[in-house]
Amino acid sequence: MSPFDPDWAHGPEPSGSLYEDAVWVAALLAIDPVGLGGISIRSWSGPVRDLYLANLKKLYPAAAAFKKMPLHIGDDRMLGGLDLPATLAAGRPVLSKGLIAECDGGILLLAMAERLSAETAARVCAVMDTQIDAQQRPVAFAVIALDEGCDADEAIPAALQERLAFTLAATGLPGDVAWPSAEVIETARQSLPSVQAGDEPLGQICALCEMLGIGSMRAALFALRAARAAAALLGKPAIDNADINLACRLVLAPRATQMPTMPDDAQPEDQTAAEQQASPEQSEPHTEREEPLQDRVADAEKTVLPPALLAALAAGTGPKRLARGAGKSGDKVSLLRGRPRGTRRGDLRGGARLSVLDTLRAAAPWQALRQRDTTGRKLIIRSEDFRIKIYKEAAETVAIFVVDASGSAAVNRLAEAKGAVQLLLAQCYVRRNQVALLAFRGRAAECLLPPTSALARAKRALAALPGGGPTPLATGIQAGRQLAEAEKRKGRAPFLVMLTDGGANIGRDGKAGRAAAAEDALAAAKLCRAAQISAVVVDTSPRRQAFVARLADAMGARYAPLPYADPARLTRIVEQQGGWRASSAA
Amino acid sequence: MAFPFSAIVGQNEMMNALIIAAIEPKLSGVLIFGDRGTGKSTAVRALAALLPDMAAVTGCIYACDPGDSSSLCETCRANQLKGHLLTHRVAVPVVDLPLGATEDRVIGALNLERALADGTKVFEPGLLARAHRGFLYIDEVNLLEDHIVDVLLDVAASGENVVEREGMSLRHPARFVLIGSGNPEEGELRPQLLDRFGLCVEVRTPTDIPTRVEVVRRRDAYDRDPAAFCETWRPADMALRDKIVLAKAKLSAITVPDAILEQAAKICLALGTDGLRGELTLLRAARALAAYEQADAVKLEHLRAMTAPALRHRLRRDPLDDSLASTRVERAVAEVFAA
Structure with missing residues (x-):
């Protein structure tokens, strides 16, 4: 057959x-929980999902564990380890069992799995793979990942998804059916x-x-x-x-x-x-169809941008910034990783690391007093003495390119704009930034590439970008802002690089009209400024456009006209720097 | 019980690279690029289970090598001066370095329990100490955070972990074979880290149906009865183990003819690899392959076989150029070796 x-x-x-399919999924998982790994359920919380989970639980022995793991779980609680407060109180090591080990023979529920960090997912995956917990004891469990994402880019970590046999969507969850x-x-x-x-x-x-x-x-x-x-x-x-x-x-x-x-x-x-x-993310190059490219990327040599523009931007010196939110945007304080930055008082939840010296120092003055109450112990430390270490962590930077691919821009200099983006991408590589690529034309903005550090993919996405159609500038700015804010929520430092000729002619409501479109674009730009997103606006029109400069001002962004370069002269300069050309032509 | 190494189907390039790295630890590692579900982790764990136990100093937390007095830790060195070191046999360690591991866990830290309970300053070894003389495996290495990469780079280069924190000041040997795996589509690797890996292989899912069927069949048989499956493959695994042990013993006796040195230099020049590490790695890998094949001297075919894994990640490359490095290496191999 x-x-x-x-x-x-x-x-x-x-x-x-x-x-029903969803019932099959639950039943098969109950029969072979370790072999099948688990289910990811993409659905918001609600009675249907609750009913499904309740029915699913009934398939397991009554004593089987069914534990929910919150996002903020610390390593000590997830994998188990030394329970420090209990150890101190008891005067001997007290080990705590981790949540994963407690799920042995049952189900580990990952709440809001779409927000799960890749690190936490990696730890869960490691235990799933080896079936041995951090204390080297065997552990067998299945995972149910509750994916409550709504956008396509909100998804559970790929490594975890790969290890779960089944995926269910909200529409697949059954009501009152036979189990x-x-x-x-x-x-x-x-x-x-x-x-x-x-x-x-x-x-x-x-x-x-x-x-x-x-x-x-x-x-x-x-x-x-x-x-x-x-x-x-x-x-x-x-x-x-x-x-x-x-x-x-x-x-x-x-x-x-x-x-x-x-x-x-x-x-x-x-x-x-x-x-x-x-x-x-699985749209691999080899599965891509060979479409004739509607447009070709200009050679990077054709455009010139101020060098280190991105560097200046990311460091916060480039664009105009609001006085609020002082401090370098790239850094955040962490309890877990980064460069040491001192200590503060606190408890040991969430994987915070105790600073032993500072704790002892804090406890020292009280020893005489405490010895009066308790005798027989050399040193008495209470939980209020705990000093935990804090670290300074460099946040990852995401450069979001918003490219105007409309007809006017295409006529003007889309190819050169693409070349400019390529140059900037190379700067991103040096700075190890992540990049994302949005394009707007016709009536919509489109995310060509979600944030990634794979720059070759960005280049491919850019090369395949066609030009033509009217300019929905406001929609483009809005899409850029939304992506930037989503990245901020993930703890990254986003900044926008906007390339446009400013010829807005489609408003936010999708209707044509220059004046309204320009108003909408300025309004969208002001929202960017309010959201405190660093930005640079590159003017791709043949001559400097006052409107683009106004737009940059409204965004609180730096304005950078794309200088018109004489290709012949540029080629000469490039030839003098032979090595550079060789590498870009390779 | 790990999946038997000999039972892995397809993936010959990856398996050979792992064997070569096990024979010659100076190659300092293998980088495996490929999609998920191609058997990368399985192969690494299987390799460690395959290798013979090694002699270690009894009671040493770093499992020092009693046969190599230059790499002993301070405690063992002191004990050696006093007299005889007791030894026992331990399995070759494979240590997982998980994403998001803290510096404390990787480098090691003050043992809190001892410090607080009886006020003594005791070092609690981290992952680097545990990986000494074995393998340090990093899945999704391209997603590793920069500050952990910094730590790794230094230790991998010097073979020594220097701890200067929490009032502690000590150093201990940490020589390990670094094995990284990842999907290049998900992120770039820092060139310095790339350079630490002696060999780089690309794995792909087999595309012919019979091979795929065989992969699933064997894995399924293993899942259903691991003990019986491992027993079936034990003779093959043992034969391979003997071959590796023999090759390790023979390694230092392998000669490298001048003509081979010249060819290695030629191919590195043709590819424009940075520095001399490319040539050195290529020669070491070729020598290990020669030892594995029980040859007395490195031959051109050994050099040729190791060129791609030793050099493909060392080409100076434009980050935006996604044309496969392997293709460039193949072309250069054809040109240089044909002449």
Whole structure:
């Protein structure tokens, strides 16, 4: 038979129709929790999700742990370690068990998983991979990640997503439907090891992975395990096609990065939409279609910008800044990492590190007094003596490029603007900034590249940027501000680099009209200033435009006209600096 | 029980690079670039389980090597002067350096428990100490924070961890094979850190169906019954272990003919690699490969095989140029070795 059976895409197979998909997911996970890793549920909190979780919990033995991990959890609490206050009180080491270890045999719930830091996710993933906790004891658990993100760029860390077999969307959560009983699950769990899998199902799964453009071998393994769990649930001695179809629908379909190359389009439309949302970062270069580029990037040599513009901007000396919010934007105080910066009084929650010397120093004057109450101990330290270390951490900087790709800009100097962005990108590389790329034209702004430190991707996105259409300047500024604010919330230091010729002719409401569009653009610029976002506005029109300068002023941004460079003269300069040309032409 | 190294399917370049790095620790590491789910972590953990136990000084927190008196820690050196060092055998350590690890955990810190309970100043070794003589594995190395990278760079270069904090002043040996893995699409690596890795390999998911089936089949068999699976692969693993042990013993006896030195210099010149580290690494890797293949001298084929892993991450490159370094290396290899 064909390795790709379109039936799974059309609807449930006989065995698949027994339960709703989301119920299948919960049941399969309950049967093989460690093998399948877990579920990420993309849904806001609400009665439907609560009902689903409550039903899911009933599939496990009553004693099984079901623990929620908050975002702000510290390492000591997550992985376990020395409980310092208890150690001091008891006078002997007291070890605390970590939350992950407490979840042994049950479920670890990650609340607001889309806000989970990559570091915390890495720790959870490490325990999932090795199944050994920080104290070197075996631990087995499944993860349910509650992803409450609303935008496409708010997603759970990729490393974690990769280790969870299933993904559910809010629309997939069932209401009042049939669930298998805990007894059925227990029976299936017992029979799971004896379920046979032949070579044919394996071949089918691998062929499907290939067709759907799924690179990771974990996906294939998850599909196999899911199929085996499904067969166990139905009391079958071996995996059959229905189990494969179910497993592929539940595990592989949400991970697909490309449409299967089939003679007839078997895949429904909505599925591909969900796929693209689920895996925005997986649009690898090799899956990209070879479209004729509508525009070409000008050689970087064609444009000249003041050198070290970004450096000055990021350091806070370049753009006009408001008096409020003094201090270098790049730094923040941290209890965990960075360069040491002294100590302060505080308790030991959240992984703060005790400064022993300062603690002892703080406790010293009180020893005589305390010895009167308690005798027999050399040194008495109370929790109020604790001094914790603070560190200065350099925040990551994100350069957000907002490029005007409208018709007027294209006629003027889009190619050169692209060249300018390339030069700035090279500066970003030196400064190890992250970059993001937004473009606006027609009636909308589009995020071509979410913040990344992979500059080659930025260059590709830029090269593929077509030009043409009217100029929705206000929408572009607004999109830039929104992205900058989102980055601020993530603890990064954003700054905007805006490239426009200022020919605004589409207002925020999408209607044409120069005057209204200009007003809207200025209003959007003022919001940027209010949000205290550092910015630079590069004027790409042939001659300096007073309006662009006004716009920069309204944004509190630095105004930089893109000087018109004579290509011939530039080439000469470049040739004199041969090395530079060689590297950019490579 | 780790997945047996010999049971890993495909990924020959990665496995060879790991073996070469195990034979010649002076190469100081392997960088593995590739997508998720291509078996990077599995291979690293499997390799450590494969290697034979090593002799270590009994009671030494750094597991000092009794056979190498130049790398002993201060305590062991003092004990050696007094007399005989007791030894025992320990497994080669593989230490995970997780993202977001604090400097305290990496460098080591004052042992709080001892300091507060009985007022003694005792050093609590960090990850660097635990990785001494073994492997330090960093998954998603390109996402590692800069201040941890700073620490790593210094220690990896000097083979010694110098602790000057919390009223402590000490140094201890920390020589490890650095193994990093990551996806270059997710972030760039600092050139200085890139340089610390002797070899760099790129792994891809196998694209032919039979290989993929075999990967899943073996992993599934392992998951269902690890003990039986490992038993099946034990002879293959043992044969490989013996080969590595033999190669390590033979390494110093391998000669490098002048013609090979010349070729190595030529290829580095053709690729324009910075500094001499490229040539040195290339020669060391070629020598380790020759030892692994039980040759008496480095031959051109060894040099040729190691050129790409030893040099592909050392090309001076434009950050915005995403054309694969491997292609450039291949081209240069064809030109230089054809002449």
